[in-house]
Amino acid sequence: MSNTTTAPTRLLGGTELPAAGTWRLDPGHAEVGFVGRHFMLTKVRGRFTGVDGTITIGERPEDSHVSVTIDMASVHSGDTARDDHLxxxxxxxxxxxxxATFASTQVTWNGNRGTMTGNLTIKGTTRPVTLNIEYLGHARDPWNNDRAIFSAHGKINREDWHLTWNMLLETGGVLVSKEIELQLEVELIRQPTAN
Structure with missing residues (x-):
């Protein structure tokens, strides 16, 4: 049920933002995706369907914290052989x-946009990642849950996590790009506060 004791959103500096408190990522409405290039030309997209996370939104947006776990076996790219290889x-x-896990370490915020830096751990290696974030709005679902919708994106070099497999092409270049674009579209569900 919805937390009805306080409003699900608030105005900060004239911008509507989610209320402070604990929100959980809805795995059924979370697009945690990545885009690489094949032959250095064609975009290849993939996503993880097994995602779980808790987001603590601070009274000041800069005090917010994100903790996410990704089931790496849940990767889907539209090709079974490629998924097995991944x-x-x-x-x-x-x-x-x-x-894999992501835990935020710093948030900056201005209006409905910000940046979030955190530690991304893949295959036992932890490296910092910065994501550009946008708050898209609030909705109340038919079951009276308050939802906050966010979009985020960033770029990483996969080799920083020792994901180095590749093949050289006869024409020059490599089969799979080192640079990977991260694309996230998520819905968060507001959690009740303790009485």
Missing amino acids: RSADFFDVTNHPS
Whole structure:
């Protein structure tokens, strides 16, 4: 049920933002995706369907914190052979590293946009990542849950996480791009506060 003791949104500096408190990521409405290039030309998209996370929104947006866990075996790119390869030791090595995690360390905010820097751990390696974030708005679903909708994107070099598998092309270049674009579209569900 919805937390009806306080409004689900508030005005800060004239901008509507989600109320402070605990929000949970809705896995059924979370697009945690990535885009790479094949032959250095064609965009190849993938996504993870197994995502769980808690977002604590601070009274000041800068005091917010995000903690997310990703089931790496849940990767889907539209091609079974490619997905199996991504799960193998060449890439995510899901047998030995079934989960990836992200924990924020710093948030900056201006209006309905901001940046979030955090530690992304993949395959046992942790590196900082910065995402550009946008708050898209609030909705109340038919079951009276308050939802906050966010979009985020950023770029990483996959080799920073030792995801180095590749093949050289006869024409020059490599088969799979090192640069990967992260694209996230998520809905957060407001959690009740303790009485």
